[in-house]
Amino acid sequence: MEGVLEPSLYTVKAILILDNDGERLLAKYYDDTYPTVREQKAFEKNLFNKTHKSDSEIALLEGLTVVYKGNVDLFFYVIGSAHENELMLMSVLTCVYDSVNLLLRKNVEKRILLRNIDSVFLIIDEIVDGGVIMQVDGCNVLDQIATRGDDIPLTEQTISQVLQSAKDQIKWSLLK
């Protein structure tokens, strides 16, 4: 019957991190919705075109529910069935983003992310295993993986990061 979900632990169909050209930085597909690399890339292209301009968090695409979040030059996506509980997918996305944010000490940016891509792989692996949600708390995720203690010095922050953090601060001060 349409709309009624088979009770199953399988929740997430894919997690993606794309850059601001729509290029794949990280992609995990957990089922056979897009079995070949070509189909996956076609989907990612369509997905990026439909989402990179609007900052609207959720969309229905090719019969799938997509929740997403963009930040400077990175786009995070969590994809599930159209009948899936959207809030559940959202909690996965939030966890992915929070963990990465914690890992990169708020410098969520392509260059820094790539420098720490090994830890990002581990984070995704801790959050979803084979389509099953493992963890939705960013702090717990970071506890599970060990990180190297090398600091990112302030000098390494690029103009865009500074701008972004300045923007955030202004936004927060306005909201208060």
Added chain:
Amino acid sequence: MPIGRKDKDEEGGGNPFSYIERTAVLQEARIFQQTPINPRKCCEILTKIIYLINQGEVISTTEATETFFAMTKLFQSSDVIMRRMCYLTIKEMSKMTENAFIVTQSLTKDMNGREDIFRAAAVRALCAITDSSTLQGIERYMKQAIVDKVPSVSSAALVSSFHLSKGAHDVVKRWINEVQESCSNDNIMVQYHALGLLYHLRKKDRLATSKMVAKFMKSGLKSPFAYCMLIRIASKLLEEEDSGHDSPAFDFIESCLRNKHELVIYEAASAIVNMPNCTARELAPAVSVLQGFISSPKPSMRYAGAKTLSKVAMKHPSAVTACNLDLENLITDVNRSIATLAITTLLKTGSESSVDRLMKQITSFMSEISDEFKVVVVRAISALCQKYPRKHAVMMNYLSSMLRDEGGFDYKKAIVECIIAILEESPESKESGLSHLCEFIEDCEHTVLATKIIHLLGREGPKTLNPSKYIRFIYNRVILEDEAVRAAAVSALARFGAQCEDLLPSILSLLHHSMMDEDDEVRDRATFYYHTLAQKQKVLNSAYILNGLTVSLSGLERCLQNYLKEVSEEPFNMKSVPLQAIATEETKTAIAPTVRKTKEKTPASRQEMYAEQLSRIPEFKVLGNLFKSSEALELTETETEYVVRCVKHTFDKHIVLQFDCTNTLNDQILENVTVQVEAGDGFEVIAYVPCLCLKYNQPGVTYACVAIPEEDPTEVTTTLSCVMKFVVKDCDPNTGEADDDGYEDEYPLEDVDITVADHVHKVIKPNFGAAWEEVGDENELEDTYALSTVNTLQDAVKNIVKYLGMQACDRSDNVPEGKSAHTLTLAGVYRGGHSVLARAKLVLKDGVTMQLTVRSSDDVAAQVITSAVG
């Protein structure tokens, strides 16, 4: 992870991995073998490998195996990050090599080791390289891990077991006690995973599942995720049980609407909305929490709320009206998906006056939304057209502009179906609708849609004021398209030629061109139509072009096979072929695509089933082919001792009454059951076929065959009184063993009426006018009647169709509102294969007055039909 190539970083758009290459990386992997191990360097290489796999690079089996062997060495170092990367690499590469088991030992050690940080990941990596054959070796460790006190280990073990149960269900099932224990774990994720696995292992066993649900409903859960799972299981149980909503499972789901987690609240609300046959009262609490969702600041919450409300609006538009104000706020939402959902929901629930405003709003961002939503919009428009016929013209404009936009097959199909539904409903929109469709097929890549539209043009085009303008569009298809479209176009052209005399010469020359087509089907059609049209005889045109065959195709196949089996001098008789049964209520499905796929079983198959059953009874062999079977009539009340239903089968000169009897008494067996029929009016019972034994609750069939009087062929109606006669034997309700002796008894049944409709089969004549001319006025009868018992034209039409048993043509069974006169056209085939047509002119004036004109190829048929009313 500093890679130390900073200059290159900048060149490659900041991506240090953009230059790496598979073979080079795998070469580098050789340093895994060096001692001492350099964790940083090795880690870097492992990252590159994972990155390559992640990009979709294919690594061959040999390469993977080599890497695996090299990697065994890395377990000597205890560097935390490197070990974690090893696990990940093992998982990623596990399916690429058959030798993955070589790391089993190391992983088992880590899994049972002291370092908690390794254990969970080791469990998952180990299960990734384990299959059903090697699973037994680690079974002991898995059982321990499931109940481990460290939550991450327990979760890892549960989820890995869930993955493994696909191939090794029976092994995993042995761990059910451990899984059950974990269900009461305090950690929210462990509880969720345990519940999910437990259900998965037990779902085949309904009783165990419902016990499990009952237990957790009582004890409650900690984890919101586990709650969602439980809600899904409970609603699945409700659906299977199909009992009312008074069960504890429904109460549980409803109580979850008051949970403190939004996740759970939403899951419960959407479970209630998705339940079949929910009443408005049961929906109300779910709708009110969803109303809260759509005013949330979070887009995903608004989306979830709007999506679920739009589902409610499909079935219970009135239940959503309360949310209309909140939905109005969403129509300018920056998230177009949310705006679309809100607008389509409002279109279903709002009033006629708001339609224009909403449509204007939605067309402004139609290009920004995905195809799925466009289809949703079209469906909403389609539903709207049904509700407000006055909006047809406005809607047609929107639809035509949507048809011109980009879009996939499903989207275009939805639009085309919607336009066709509109132009069939409202004559005013017909011309504009047709011209929009013409424009569309000029540039249409979907064969199915093109043929559908061309067929429609062939049917509707010739009736318009200026038919010639459609010829160009159709002929362009003949030149440009593939075979299927060309064939359809040729057929459509022939229809124009048959109906518009002034166009005939041009049509003939167009068809002449197609007679040289390279495709067989197109050529055959063109040749056939060309020569038929060249005769310039209306009768031929009507019979072979406009109204086609009305027989059932499978019936025709069977008759032809039988004909070929026995050598016969006589030519094949088309009149002996069973007619195509007409599915009723088909017209409505086109306009409301959501209600489709309910009844796929067509009446055609039902009649064939009867024909098959009857032909197996030797007594009925001589009767010939089955002409028509009626619907089943109840001859008893439903709650009585014996339930009898009757189906009337009409043959050429006989009627066979089929009585389906059911014995509802479990302490009786009936034997030798017959239904005695008392005939009158010249009807004569000529044979009975008894049902030898009728056991409790096992339906049995008995037949009676009645001959239709031949002296007076117009005498075709009568009332037959029926009594069921049988021998009763008492029996033991438990064993079903009957006593030896019984006694005779009888049971009165209700009368069976033989009506005119039993002698008439419905057929569709796509072009009534042509068929009317074809039959001619040789056997025309006309009479005027006053139908005093009916007060509206629609009722009159309904009654006439029922009495005559004929098919209404040209949608004339729909009386436009507010009219005081109406013409109903009917087509049918009378017993013996004579076609009958009737035209009833109805006028509403103190009751309904009807002038009925009947034409038939047989004068008896015409007389019978004329006498049916009155």
